[in-house]
Amino acid sequence: MAIDVTPRAREWLRRKGGVVTLRLSPRHGCCGGGADVTVAEARAPDEPERYTRLEFEDVTLHIDPSLVDQELRVDVDGFLGLRHLFVEGTSPTRARK
Secondary structure: OEEEEOHHHHHHHHHOOOEEEEEEEEEEOOOOOEEEEEEEEOOOOOOHHHOEEEEEOOEEEEEOHHHOOOEEEEEEEOOOOOOEEEEEEOOOOOOOO
């Protein structure tokens, strides 16, 4: 597993409660089709038993099992109170109808 949480993101997450969920979020195109995009949310998942839980330098990560073998980097972007998490790296490919 190669999931990295940058020091800047860890500090931001500690101020937000120290928990992050990495999951897939479906995105749909305007003309059909779609893709799953990896997103990071500064909260625990609704169903934590469905996720892999890891402790990483005072931050608790809940990771969708389909992302465990991916190389991902979690960082934070924005300024002042308008900061948000983002994920860089690969995401699993799933065909959508």
